[in-house]
Amino acid sequence: MRKGDKHSGRGQGDDSLARAPRRRRVAALAVLVAAALAALVLTRVWPGSQGRGDSPEWTEQEAAIQEALRARPFQPDATADELRDEAVGTVAALAAAYPEEVEALALAAHVYTRLGSHDRAAALWRSCIEIAPRFANAHFQLGRVLRQQGDLDEAAARLEEVVRLEPAHPGAPPLLADALMQLGRAEDAVAMLERHHEHHPGSDRSLLALGQAQLQAGRTEEAGETFAQLVAAFPADARGYYGLARVYARQGESAQSREHMEAFRELGAVDFHGRADEIRTYDDAANLRRLLGQALMDAGIVYGQQQDLAGAELAWRKAAALDAEEVASRRALLLLYEEQGREEKALAVCEELARLEPENPTHWLNLALLNGRLQRAEAALSAIERALELEPQSPKIREIHDMIREGM
Amino acid sequence: MRPAAALRDRPRGRLALMLLLGLLLPGRDSARGAEGPIALREVSEATGIAFVHTDGGSGARYIMETVTAGLATFDFDGDGLIDIYFLNGAPLRGASFDPEDPPKNRLYRNNGDWTFTEVTEEAGVGDTGYGLGVVVGDYNNNGLPDIFVNNFGGYVLYRNNGDGTFTEVSRAAGLVGEPQAVGAGACFLDADGDGTLDLFVSSYLDFTYETHIHNVWMGYHVYPGPDHYPPTADRFFRNNGDGTFTDASVESGIAAALGRGMGTVCADFNNNGHTDILVANDSSPNFLFENDGRGAFREVGLESGVAFDLYGSIHGSMGIECGDYDNDGWLDFYQTSYQGQLGVLYRNLGGTLLEDVTMSTGAGAGTLPHVTWGVGLIDFDNDGHRDLYIACGHLYDNVDLFSDATSYRVRNILLRNDGRGRFLDVSDRSGDGLLPELSSRGAAFDDLDNSGRIDVVVLNSRSPPTVLRNESPGGHHWLQVELEGTRTNRDGVGARVTVAAGDLVQVAEVHAGRSYQSHYGTRLHFGLGRRDHVDRIEVRWIGGDVEVFESPGVDRLIKLREGTGSGPM
Numbered sequence: 013m014r015k016g017d018k019h020s021g022r023g024q025g026d027d028s029l030a031r032a033p034r035r036r037r038v039a040a041l042a043v044l045v046a047a048a049l050a051a052l053v054l055t056r057v058w059p060g061s062q063g064r065g066d067s068p069e070w071t072e073q074e075a076a077i078q079e080a081l082r083a084r085p086f087q088p089d090a091t092a093d094e095l096r097d098e099a100v101g102t103v104a105a106l107a108a109a110y111p112e113e114v115e116a117l118a119l120a121a122h123v124y125t126r127l128g129s130h131d132r133a134a135a136l137w138r139s140c141i142e143i144a145p146r147f148a149n150a151h152f153q154l155g156r157v158l159r160q161q162g163d164l165d166e167a168a169a170r171l172e173e174v175v176r177l178e179p180a181h182p183g184a185p186p187l188l189a190d191a192l193m194q195l196g197r198a199e200d201a202v203a204m205l206e207r208h209h210e211h212h213p214g215s216d217r218s219l220l221a222l223g224q225a226q227l228q229a230g231r232t233e234e235a236g237e238t239f240a241q242l243v244a245a246f247p248a249d250a251r252g253y254y255g256l257a258r259v260y261a262r263q264g265e266s267a268q269s270r271e272h273m274e275a276f277r278e279l280g281a282v283d284f285h286g287r288a289d290e291i292r293t294y295d296d297a298a299n300l301r302r303l304l305g306q307a308l309m310d311a312g313i314v315y316g317q318q319q320d321l322a323g324a325e326l327a328w329r330k331a332a333a334l335d336a337e338e339v340a341s342r343r344a345l346l347l348l349y350e351e352q353g354r355e356e357k358a359l360a361v362c363e364e365l366a367r368l369e370p371e372n373p374t375h376w377l378n379l380a381l382l383n384g385r386l387q388r389a390e391a392a393l394s395a396i397e398r399a400l401e402l403e404p405q406s407p408k409i410r411e412i413h414d415m416i417r418e419g420m
Numbered sequence: 421m422r423p424a425a426a427l428r429d430r431p432r433g434r435l436a437l438m439l440l441l442g443l444l445l446p447g448r449d450s451a452r453g454a455e456g457p458i459a460l461r462e463v464s465e466a467t468g469i470a471f472v473h474t475d476g477g478s479g480a481r482y483i484m485e486t487v488t489a490g491l492a493t494f495d496f497d498g499d500g501l502i503d504i505y506f507l508n509g510a511p512l513r514g515a516s517f518d519p520e521d522p523p524k525n526r527l528y529r530n531n532g533d534w535t536f537t538e539v540t541e542e543a544g545v546g547d548t549g550y551g552l553g554v555v556v557g558d559y560n561n562n563g564l565p566d567i568f569v570n571n572f573g574g575y576v577l578y579r580n581n582g583d584g585t586f587t588e589v590s591r592a593a594g595l596v597g598e599p600q601a602v603g604a605g606a607c608f609l610d611a612d613g614d615g616t617l618d619l620f621v622s623s624y625l626d627f628t629y630e631t632h633i634h635n636v637w638m639g640y641h642v643y644p645g646p647d648h649y650p651p652t653a654d655r656f657f658r659n660n661g662d663g664t665f666t667d668a669s670v671e672s673g674i675a676a677a678l679g680r681g682m683g684t685v686c687a688d689f690n691n692n693g694h695t696d697i698l699v700a701n702d703s704s705p706n707f708l709f710e711n712d713g714r715g716a717f718r719e720v721g722l723e724s725g726v727a728f729d730l731y732g733s734i735h736g737s738m739g740i741e742c743g744d745y746d747n748d749g750w751l752d753f754y755q756t757s758y759q760g761q762l763g764v765l766y767r768n769l770g771g772t773l774l775e776d777v778t779m780s781t782g783a784g785a786g787t788l789p790h791v792t793w794g795v796g797l798i799d800f801d802n803d804g805h806r807d808l809y810i811a812c813g814h815l816y817d818n819v820d821l822f823s824d825a826t827s828y829r830v831r832n833i834l835l836r837n838d839g840r841g842r843f844l845d846v847s848d849r850s851g852d853g854l855l856p857e858l859s860s861r862g863a864a865f866d867d868l869d870n871s872g873r874i875d876v877v878v879l880n881s882r883s884p885p886t887v888l889r890n891e892s893p894g895g896h897h898w899l900q901v902e903l904e905g906t907r908t909n910r911d912g913v914g915a916r917v918t919v920a921a922g923d924l925v926q927v928a929e930v931h932a933g934r935s936y937q938s939h940y941g942t943r944l945h946f947g948l949g950r951r952d953h954v955d956r957i958e959v960r961w962i963g964g965d966v967e968v969f970e971s972p973g974v975d976r977l978i979k980l981r982e983g984t985g986s987g988p989m
Contacts, residue, residue, distance in 0.1 A: 092639030127638060128823035160760065160825055162789050193779035194762070196842065224730060228780050254732035261725060261773040269773075273723050276732060291647045296636040 070354060073322055077329050085304065086333045095300035099123055099307050102327070106311050107136065109323075114140045114147055115314045121153060123307050130157050148178040155184070159191055167191045175204065180212050186221035198229035216246045223255045232262050250280030305334045309341050316348070324348060332364075339368055346378070355385050366395075373402040377409055384416055392416050452852045457801040458836055460853030460876060460888040467887050468535045471506045471526045475881055476550060478514030481643045482632055484572045484602045485509065486815035487552060487624065487682070490794075490862035490937030491879045494556045494565050496543070497584050501530035502866040504877055505567065506885060507551030507937075513629050524548045525569065530868060534889065544586050547576045552624070555933030556942070557608030557617045559593075560663050561910040568595070570603030570621055570937070579663075594665045595619070595657060600626045605739075607933035609686040609695045610909045611672070612715035613963045616659035617909050617932070620674070620697050622681030625649040638822045643815060646702045646736070651678040654699060654707075658715060673717040679704040683739035685934040687751050688916065689724070690771030693964045695914040698726065700737035700755050708774075726753065726766055730776035735761050736791075739862075739936030743797030743806045744768075744927050745781075745837060749918075751929065754783065756792035756810060756936065759826055763787040763795065763810055765843075783808060785845040786833045789826045791815055794863025794936040798874050802896035802947030804924045805837035811878055811936070813859030829857045832878065853888035860886070864940035872898040872975055874945055879938075897948040900977040901957065903930055907982055908962045917944050918958040921951040921974075948974055959985065 084090055085098035103120035110116035121136035137154035140147050155170035171188035174181050185208040189201040205222040212218070219242040226235035236259040242252035257272035308331035315323030325348055331341035342361050349358035359382040366375040376399035383392035396413045403409055452461065475485035489507035496503050505527045511517045524546040528536035540546040545567060553570035560566065564580035574597035578586035590596060597603070604622040611618045625646060633644035656674040657665035669675040679701035686695050689708065697709040697717065705727035709717035721727035729735055736758025745752045750768035757763055762784030766774035778784040787810060794811035801807070810833040817828050834850050835843035847854045858880040868875040873890035880886060899919060903912025913932045918925065928944040948954070954971035959980055961967070967985030972978060 092636055094639075096639040128825065130823070130825045132824075160789065162786060190779075194782075194784065196780065196782055198780060220731075227730070251732050254728070257723075258725065258730075258773070258775065261723075262769065262775065264772070266772060270723050277722055280732065291645070292633065296639065300639060 070357075073325070077326055080326060081329065081333045086330060090297065090301070092297040092300045095297060095304050096127065099300065099304040100127065102304070102307050102311055106314060109320075110314065110318060111139075112143060113314065113318070114144050114150070115317065117143075118147075118150065118153075119307065119310045119314060121150075123303065125153070125157060126303055130161055133157055134161075146177055148174050148181060148184075151177065152181065152184050152187075155187065155191075159187065164191050164194050168195060168197075172204075175208070179208070182215060182217065186217045189221040189225050193225060193228050198225055201225035202229050202231065214245070216242060216249055216252075219245070220249075220251050220255065223252075227255070227258060227262075232259055235259050236263075248279065250276045253279065301334055305331050305338060305341070308334070309344070312341070312344060316344075321348065321352065337368060339365065342368070355382055358382055359386060371402060373399040373406065373409065376402065377412065380412060380416060384419070389416070389419070453849070453855070454851035454891070455849040456836065456846050457803070457892060457894055458807065458834065458846060459851040459891045459893065460800070460834070461851050461891050462853045462856060462886065463534060463889045464884060464887045466534060467528075468537070469504070469528055469885060469887065470538065471508075471528070472884050473506070473879055473881055474509045474517075474523045476509035476512040476515050476517075476523065478512055478516075480512070480514055480632065481635070481641060482512050482629075483625070483627060483644050483646075483649070484550060484552065485512070486643050487602075487604070487937075488861065488881065489551045489879060490554050490605065490935075490939070491864050491877060491885070492554045492556050492567065492939035493864040493866040493868075493877055494939065494942055496527065496565060496567075496580065497529065498564070498582075499530075500870070501532050502868050502943075503530045504528045504536065504864070504885075505545065505554065505556075506879055507554050507569065507862075510548055510550040512550070522548045525551055532869070534869060539584070543584060544588070545578050547571070547578075547588075549573055549576060552603045553605040553622065553933075553937035554939055555606040555608055555619075556939045557913060557932040558910045559608065559617045559619070559659060561616060563904075563910055565911070565942075568606055568608070568619065570606045571597070572602045572627065573597070573599050574601075575603070575621070589663070593663060594667070597621075598626075600628050601652075602627050604682045605684040605699075605933060605935075605937040607684050607686040607697065607931070608913055609697070609932070610914050610962045611656070611695060611711055611717075612658070613694075613713060613908075614659075614661065615905070615908050615962075616661050617911075617913060618659045618668075618715065619657040619665060620684060620686060620933075621655040621657070622684040622699055622937075623652045623654050624682060624702070625652055625680055640818055640822050642818065646680045646704075649680075651680050651701075651704050653678055654681050654684075656715075656717075668715070672715055673719070674709060677707055677709075677719040679707055681707075682737060683741075683756075683934070683936045683938075685740050685742045685753070685931055686914070687742040687753075687929055687931060688914065689751060689753075689768060689774070691750065691916075692771070693960065693962070695962070698740050698742070698753060700740040702736050702738065702758075703734060705734055706737055706740075706755065724772075724774050725776070726755075726774040729761070729764050730779070733761075735764065738791070738793045739795050739811075739938075741795045741797050741935045742929070742931060745783075745797055745806045746841060747805070747924065747926055749925070749927050751927070752797070754795050754797055754808065756795050757787070759789065759791050759814065761788070763792050765808075781841055782843045782845075783835060785835055785843060786810075786847065787812070790830055790833075791826070792833075793861045794878065794938060796863060796865040796874075796876070796935060796940075798865045799837075799945065799947035800834075800874060800890055801836070801892045801894055802873065802898045802949065803839065803894070804896075804921075804926065804947050804949045804951075805839040807837045808835040808843055809833070809863060809865065809876060810835070811860035811863040813861070813881065815859075817859075817882075827857070828859050830859075831855065831857050832860055832863075851888075851891070853886075856886055858883050858886065862936045862938040864935075864938050866940050866943070867900065867945065870977065872900070896950065897952055897974040899946045899948060899954055899971065899974050901928075901944045901946070902942070902977060902979045903944075903959065904979060904981045905961060907965075911942060912959075912961065912982070914962040916960045917980075918956075918960075919946045919954055919971075920956040920958075921946075921948050921954045924949065924951060943977065 085094045103123045107120040121133040124133040140150035151173045158167035168191040174184035192201040202225045223238035239255035253272045253275040260269035312324040312327035328341040380392045380396035488509045492505040549571035567578040569576040575595045577590045602624040604624045607620045608617040633648045635644040653675040655669045656672045658668040683700045694711040694713040699707040708721040738756040741754045753766040765783035767777040790812040796809045797806040836846045862879040876888035878886040957969040969985040
């Protein structure tokens, strides 16, 4: 098979990864996990023939995980250095393990970008494009990196490709317009944005960019119409007033210009003291902890996709260890343990989820089912009664409640 | 290895020898590596300037370390040669320095042969305060340029004695400053048209060691940013005409606006004969203080368009320069910025709006990845169109650890004005003067050898300065104009000069203080291209009187004394 074949069909309809930003992908997994669990609870209340429990085959793996979780980055007082290095190590290992998988490379590229390693990120995005030429988000991210590095020509080329591959992409047209204007191609920017606006009206970003490009191209009157449209559609958006003020100033309408500048000032006023307070409370380690947690969550997905369930478990366990309040990795672990028939582990995770989201009836339902399978009738009943309290009208919960009561 | 790195790694002696050999090679009358119309040769080593800048850091990373310092080029001893005054940092808490030889500002006298002699001690201008901004002006109208230094911790005013020495008169003149104030740029201007120079002092922020922020980014200890500190007010001092100043910050309206002032330039943006004040603010909107002619100001940055960029975004503004880049008779402005932001060219649309034309002119080329500082709108090749020199270098000395998009030490940028409204990046084909990778701050532009070509001096953080000799070929003509006010202030600060040579009409104003916390360009310079005569020189002095002068010819410096020209025709 040719290198790019596997992914070359992506980008039209089946490329959820290519089309979805990273955060959306994670959310999508969380939904998947929840959906899978929901399906699961309806089919098996009592121990099934496939149940393997926490058999000795997991002992060695658990020991390795425990050892990994004793490392510094997973301690509450981990330093930013340790967290950053762990994030780099996580994505570097993933990219090395799966050099032909765009998901792995894209995750690494995202993390490198966040950590300022733009050259590495650009190289990874290029690899993604080589593997999957229709991976619009790779073109977009590469375009962003190149623009930041000052390579405007190639940035524009990458962003033009995004617009071609995914005409409705919300971020590419404004960024492409900016690059084109920097290259002195304001008319090209106007033409591109007009096409985009014609097919995808309603975006404040593209309207703003169109107005700016029209101003740059000397089309003052058209710019005025565009900014007026922006103000009408988004009256709370200060930038539209700023654009209009510039149009009026250029047309010599000083009073009108001042009026719109005042509107801009009022809407866009910056509270410098508030900003200073906000900046003072910035916590670098917490920021890196979030970055590492997200990287581990996503890495777990990639490992899972590659059938490396041990890798997935380790990544999600690390993510869970980083943040005692985090839910997504625990949901993923619950799904994983359920798939593997490791009901004790699943139960422990489910108890954590119920603690974190005590008002979520699904967790109590799952707790009831897992306890039921483990022959812990009292605990199962207590959990299902809690679920019923939270959602008394649910036929599903009521059905399971009845099953548990009958089985006692 | 990149060329500049290779150059730096060579032993100094060998480098000097190579430079010397280069000078002796026949037929090499332009800077090495220059393929275009501008040629800047790196001659720092051969000048004998031994100054090395320090930011006074101890490793604690105090914010003022990132913003020091500016420099001044001016003829302090009246010998017709432009000299150089470098500001320096001072030891901050925890820093260790030789108490016998503390860091200080340094003055270098121009010997006229591309060597300079340090005269700091003789001149008495070796201030050991923490230097940030500097401006030169004849505040007492005695024909001698005086020096004002804006430090962290207070002001210093040096009065020129006329015998090669200066006397420190800060307190006697009523210019003391505040101990917590981190200073920035400063300008002399005649705000009220009384014939004496008033003083505008830009203020960055207030700092005490107790308010220092230990800042960490991505696990690395970095400098705090301006946003960690509340904005503060700039200051305005009215000249009493007796060698003293009165703080008029409040009644002038200057103190009403709060920002984080950095570079500043005073210029008549709306051409009404009154000098206005522009301030580049870091992480807050830029200011334009419009002068009512009596020294009362109204802040009109927002309505004039200079407060923000074309998107309405605040910049981490650093320096601000003034010049008519498109020769339409209106003064335009260029503002340098923080990493990730383009340097901004504001085109003056008839004195009502300053429009961000960075994109359409290409004036931001190459600036996006870098922090940019000193800037000059200078006609390097004398073709009658002002080019752009932009000093670059990140303020985080360890930025390379967490970003490969830029570096603490980078090359500076040269953009050539094509005369048709576009700036072209010619940094790679304008000589070895554009090769050094350093962390530049202030930059000054003057004709150091009276050759009719504007040279460059750059102050580099934690490093020796860079001196670039302009060896641009082309055989273009030029004219330099020096003003002497008699009824107005002695240096003609604020006066506007129009030079008409055939189809080329240029305007320039005398500014005292500009760009990034620096001073240069008291002599106005006009490139004339192939035009070999000047038709008319018109001077509009502060107050509005206009005089017309005949030019005795081109390719020379002429001195125009107020009252010796004819009335306007």
